[in-house]
Amino acid sequence: MTEMKKIELLAPAGDLEKLKTAIRYGADAVYFGGEMFSLRAGAGNLNLEEMKEGLAYAHERGKRCYLTINIYAHNEDIDPLYDYLRQIRDLDIDAFLIADPGIIAMVRETIPDAEIHLSTQANLTNWRTGAFWASAGVKRLVMARELSLEEIRSVRDHLPQDVELEAFVHGAMCISYSGRCLLSNFMTGRDSNRGMCAHPCRYRYSLVEEKRPGEFFPIEEDDRGSYIMNSKDLCMIRHIPDLVHAGIDSAKIEGRMKSIFYVATVVHAYRQAIDAYYEDPDNYVFREEWMEELLKASHREFTTGFYYGKPGHEEQNYRTSRYTKEYSFIGKVLSYNEETGIAKVEQRNKMNVGDHIEVFGPDISFFPMTITDLADWESGEKLESAPHAQQILAMHMAEPVKPGYILRKKEG
Template sequence: MNKPELLAPAGNLEKLKTAINFGADAVYLGGSKLNLRAFADNFTTEELKEGIEFAHSRGKKVHVTVNIFPHNEDLIGLEEYLIELKNIGADAILVADPGIILAAREVVPEFEIHLSTQANCLNYKSALFWHKIGVKRVVMARELSLKDFKELREKLPETCDIEAFVHGSMCMAYSGRCMLSNYLTGRDANRGACAQPCRYKCHLVEEKAPGEYQQITEDIDGSYIMNSKDLCMIEHIPKLIQAGINSFKIEGRMKSSYYVASVVKAYREAIDKYIEDPENYKFNSKWMEYLVKPSHRTYTTGFYFDEEIKQHYESSAYIRNYDIVGIVRNYDKRTHIATIEQRNKVYNGDIVEVLIPKGDNKTIKLQDMRKTNGKPIDSAPSAQMIFTIKCDEVLNPDDMLIKSKVQ
């Protein structure tokens, strides 16, 4: 049985390091050009070099998205950019457009190419076509069932890897290939600038009766008729592994470091537990607890099991049960003083949970909060301020402090 790769999103350098520290085997990210998250922080060349060095020093990989559908003007400098990515050590590029694949084969023929889900590959014949022209891995469209994946693995050569999304936001269009944003706002989703109009609140109005809203669900306040639920396959890890999927992909380059840490932790533990002893594997409810605490929408299994309702009509708002309030930067075992970098306002005396890469999370009380000059404080209100606490529980750098919204 092959152990699948756990592939995590990295919207910036901090998230890259978080993903790897919490157990990702690889990360995918956007560089300075040609990726579908134009409004993510993305990576400068220097940040990309640092991120690749960080990943490689820990035996992990970095995949760079070059997955827009380019117009002619987008191709300017393409070859130079691909050469740069190869030279600084990126492990693979994710591509949706045949023209970019052609350019890569010409100037960096040894570069590993992964077909982006934006290419909407839905069957083994298409996957074989892409594989024969140089694609090592096919990120399949999200509209496939588990049965489809099993058939893919049976009919594709072992040299062709299969990657599948297992968690995160879904799109009402075929794997994100949507024109709504371009038509309604002038922002082209296929060039990285989606305004997410599918999340807008909609009413049905008849042309000759302006102002007369028609009820289209039982909710009289309107309906989010295109608002997809979030994908979550944490309860079906054995079936995904048995289907022969090589890489489990988590969506979320625009999500927080807390989201990345918590989701990666859940899937890492579940995958490892199954691989360790398939015969005695049991789902652990704590993995779902990790997934419902950070920001998310109502969960669905998407198309894997032909679930009928994949949309959430009442609201497009995220469910947010917990906030990240700080990241541990240092802990002095002699004095029991922890140095914390603030992420959201937190108060002296607050009860917080410590999210750690391995093992069960722990709960501590914030005590003796002080500024770095030693002055006592009642709260840490300023963004990214550094403060200290007294904590007998040993903490480690990069542990995350999270706080329930209900105290």
């Protein structure tokens, strides 16, 4: 029996810290934006020196890095983009995520051996379009979110085997067609196709009749509220076998603007599920603990999107656009002294002596503990609480920890 090629776990890297976190917690590859020409202008993104550091960190660990240049360029973008490509052409970037065919041509002209991945912004929804891009030398095709597993399987069957398919498996869903939204531009002047989406799909709307200005009528679906364009979040962790059988080569997590807590939690859960499947595909059983872990990261209600057919009204959340947040990210371990049991911790949210918390890392599930002591790392001053952002602390740990482990606390 031929060994199955393992599906790639592809994680978002909104900045250098998230890049390292994603790799530490199990990502096979990361995608990130530079300071320009990426569709997540609000993410931290990476400057040239950070790209070099991130690439070195990933490649030393056998991981891959993909740079997003997935805006739809206007004429005014062309010369600055050429300048940008000349700045990065000597970096060892594994692939470029691009939607605009003109930008593909520019990248090939400037970096002839570049590997090209077609961004989801290109709206690939059928195998004929896939064949076109494959014939143009595109190595990987990112599927539109509007495709079912059956449709993806058909795309796979019609393409050469060396052409890879990538699909989103977790994260926010755009109400507009594969992210091609004009609402943001129209309402706020921020162009979603150039990286500045204001997310108007999450707003609460009312109706106004033209002859009754100032009289607002709520838009309601029964008694459930008026967030008429607010999709639930995609979550396919229960369906790893179906993703594999559909021929997907890379399982992509959305979230370049999310926290390192989100990245670590989601990547860790999917890593465990994917590894468990490949260890014994015939006897694979989903473990509820993986879903319980996912729910500890900030999230909306979950949906399987279009994978099993067109979504109905249940795939929308009409009540609120807020995230569910049951746990807070309170700190990150920087170092640990095995002899004393004391960790150097960077505070991320307020913590107090006596708090009941959980600690998790890439090589463990989690362990609960109570904070018994806190001290300022530099002065040694004893503290009852740590309210200052990114304060460096010393604290005893209930079990051994490693750099990169994360501390979280249940809300309420």
